[in-house]
Amino acid sequence: MDDPVDLTPLHAMLEQRDLDGYLIDADGSNSDQRYVSGFTAPDPYQTLVTQDGVHLLVSGLEFGRAQSDSAADSVSRLSAYDYHDRRAEHGRYEGMIRTLAAFLADHNVDTIAVPQAFPTGTADGLREQGVTVTAETEGIVQKIRATKTPWEVNQIRATQRANEAAMAAAETLIASADVEDGVLVHDGTPLTSERVTEEIEITLLRHGCGLDETIVACGADAADPHNRGSGELAAGECIVIDIFPQDKETGYAGDMTRTFARGDPGEEARRRYDVTKEAYEAGLEAVEAGVTGAAVHDAVCDVIEDAGYETLRSDPDTDTGFIHSTGHGVGLDVHEEPRVSPSGGELEPGHVISIEPGIYDPAVGGVRIEDLIVVTEDGYENLTDYRVGLDPTTE
Numbered sequence: 472m473d474d475p476v477d478l479t480p481l482h483a484m485l486e487q488r489d490l491d492g493y494l495i496d497a498d499g500s501n502s503d504q505r506y507v508s509g510f511t512a513p514d515p516y517q518t519l520v521t522q523d524g525v526h527l528l529v530s531g532l533e534f535g536r537a538q539s540d541s542a543a544d545s546v547s548r549l550s551a552y553d554y555h556d557r558r559a560e561h562g563r564y565e566g567m568i569r570t571l572a573a574f575l576a577d578h579n580v581d582t583i584a585v586p587q588a589f590p591t592g593t594a595d596g597l598r599e600q601g602v603t604v605t606a607e608t609e610g611i612v613q614k615i616r617a618t619k620t621p622w623e624v625n626q627i628r629a630t631q632r633a634n635e636a637a638m639a640a641a642e643t644l645i646a647s648a649d650v651e652d653g654v655l656v657h658d659g660t661p662l663t664s665e666r667v668t669e670e671i672e673i674t675l676l677r678h679g680c681g682l683d684e685t686i687v688a689c690g691a692d693a694a695d696p697h698n699r700g701s702g703e704l705a706a707g708e709c710i711v712i713d714i715f716p717q718d719k720e721t722g723y724a725g726d727m728t729r730t731f732a733r734g735d736p737g738e739e740a741r742r743r744y745d746v747t748k749e750a751y752e753a754g755l756e757a758v759e760a761g762v763t764g765a766a767v768h769d770a771v772c773d774v775i776e777d778a779g780y781e782t783l784r785s786d787p788d789t790d791t792g793f794i795h796s797t798g799h800g801v802g803l804d805v806h807e808e809p810r811v812s813p814s815g816g817e818l819e820p821g822h823v824i825s826i827e828p829g830i831y832d833p834a835v836g837g838v839r840i841e842d843l844i845v846v847t848e849d850g851y852e853n854l855t856d857y858r859v860g861l862d863p864t865t866e
Contacts, residue, residue: 509542764815
């Protein structure tokens with residue numbers, strides 16, 4: 472990461488609770504681990520944050536790369552603490568615990584805070600070695616991650632460019648398809664959700680990104696917000712396409728949803744699209760530093776409810792209408808802090824959030840529109856550069 476990570480809130484928490492350090496024990500797929508260490512590896516490694524810096528404990532296999540690639544102030548290998556001798560004497564689990572305890576002692580750490588998801592076995596083992604282990608339940612690293620540096624915003628923007636290319640590939644397939652017996656046909660074969668998904672994922676790979684859970688959902692499938700979709704795509708039905716890739720090198724995500732209909736989906740579906748678009752615009756307009764995510768969500772609900780559709784705000788038990796929150800933070804995880812929801816707190820400059828209202832009903836289908844934006848001092852910057860329109864085009 473080019474911009475240094477500001478761990479001041481974490482240091483303050485340690486000082487306030489009179490703790491020596493903060494320990495993460497996870498592999499590089501854990502976003503807190505990746506963020507704090509500036510490093511990623513397929514096997515678990517340990518990151519220790521103390522008042523004097525960030526310190527890594529890694530295997531010999533990862534030692535050289537951790538030294539050159541990580542953001543840590545020091546990197547130690549397991550063998551520096553006689554891991555192999557300890558393992559031979561005490562077994563794999565106990566040997567690792569004793570090695571980790573020696574690493575902590577080397578950094579004068581007797582008391583640590585750990586994340587909620589910290590391995591129970593590691594915590595219990597360290598306690599048996601005399602280390603005081605306290606679970607930190609506020610998600611402090613997640614809160615730090617919520618405010619992006621300019622470098623992070625640029626990485627998300629780059630992923631969103633790849634996302635736009637993938638959406639364009641999907642839209643082109645739909646727009647250029649023939650219609651035969653009410654089904655979209657491409658090169659003489661019915662155009663399926665799976666075929667469009669394939670085109671999306673190939674395009675993302677060509678742009679250095681990956682995604683395994685693309686949503687291309689048509690008709691009643693689109694009325695379930697997390698239904699990935701399957702089978703033939705029909706003319707005259709709404710097709711929801713939700714793409715949320717991650718850059719394979721940086722790990723930063725993008726997120727965008729568009730809804731298309733090849734042919735006329737009917738007056739009611741078009742009305743729902745227009746209301747969703749109005750709600751999406753109201754959500755964007757409500758965003759600025761100091762406003763809560765709850766207030767933005769309310770602005771979206773106001774539009775949808777005024778148009779006569781249910782929301783979870785108007786009816787917590789409804790299974791049609793607007794049945795999810797307005798948005799969420801996006802960064803190393805595609806769903807992270809902050810929340811644009813009934814419980815969403817104050818938005819701050821540097822928060823990257825989605826705005827994604829939708830209206831759903833199996834009898835009509837689903838509609839969703841989503842952009843990714845960054846909160847600024849006086850409003851927001853839209854990181855998404857892709858037209859909003861129900862009728863697909865090849866342009």
